Amino acid sequence: MAESRSPAAKSAAFAELSARLASAPHRPLFLAGTIAVLLSMAWWAVELTWMRFGLAGWPQPSIPPGWAHAMLIQYGLFPLFMFGFLLTTFPRWLGRPDLPWTRYVPVAGCVFGGYVLANVGLLDLPWLLKLGIAVMLAGYLIGVWTLAGVLRASVAERKSHARSCLAALSLGSLGLAVFLAYLFGAPADCALLAIKLGTYGLLLPIYFTVMHRMLPFFSGNVVAGYKVIRPDWSLPVVWLLLLAHLLLEWRSALGWLWLADVPLALAFAWHALTWQPWKAMRPGLLAVLHLAFAWLPVAFVLYAVQDVVYAASGHLILGRAPLHALGIGFFGSMLVAMVTRVTQGHSGRPLQMGAVAWLCFGLLQVVALLRIRAELGGDVYLWLVIAAYGWLLAFLPWVLRSAWIYLTPRADGKPG
Known part of the structure; x- marks a missing residue:
């Protein structure tokens, strides 16, 4: 029987792996994100199973489960990927040198470490939930400070996208701080504000900002004769409308939400059409970016319909269907599309979707439709359970492949 490796060999292998993970921002943060993709939904799937079928002895969180999920x-989950992307691309957007590992590894360690602690804290361990959120907040603050330093040092002329992303991460830090205050006894309104900040102050502004910069750029690099359109009015207008939606929804002024959501639906639809997706269906890695973006106007059309009906009749239709068209359809699909692109490019592999990524993307469209279907009546919790386990099924092969790439050397032998 072969002898096991010596302690020195194991130590050397661990040091090599650690150095590899620390060699580029996307490696530790994307790896953490892939774990979170499964961990978050695994807890939620079991929680929904408990709600629908009952699970003896399953510990309950000290806060409403839906709030914990949100x-x-x-x-x-999503910000781990966003930090990985932004800590890589901020210096390139702003004409600055790449960040050393000492600037991004602490972000990965705190955000992911706190996230894991908080998830364990959902098993009726409220003190651990508080600790986890506090550690996550520390990671956010380190990340914001690091990116702000890159922005301050830059002499680049175009900084609007960097400023927009930094503003969103700052609001995300505020959201975590407000939620932490709730965990220590502040009113429940603080928790609701944190959840709204997460959707409309953190995730959606960053997603839209990155697409505003990158989607026309990617398309113009591939499609012959493609006209790159990146209007200056987009970011401030969308920001203003999103903040209006955030405040109106937080204060339960549902009868006035249409004032924000109808213009947002029109703005997002205008961008989706202006970026000419019919010209960008090849290659697949470009097509999925446009297909994922199409969920954004769809989600806000659903919001707008819901708002107008409520304003006219006082009846709230569609439930959380618009939110999950946004969360699973847009955020989830764009995560697969964008992370696959970055992973392929930064691992020295061809810029191709590949069978595993296509499978994940395709199944995720089904999951989004299943989650929307859950709001239309019938056995709602059964549909929720099916959608949750569908997410896990869709992502598992993609997660395993992606994690293997982050843990192994680049295919082209280059550093990073």
């Missing part, structure tokens, strides 16, 4: 997905 907070840890919005502030943990």
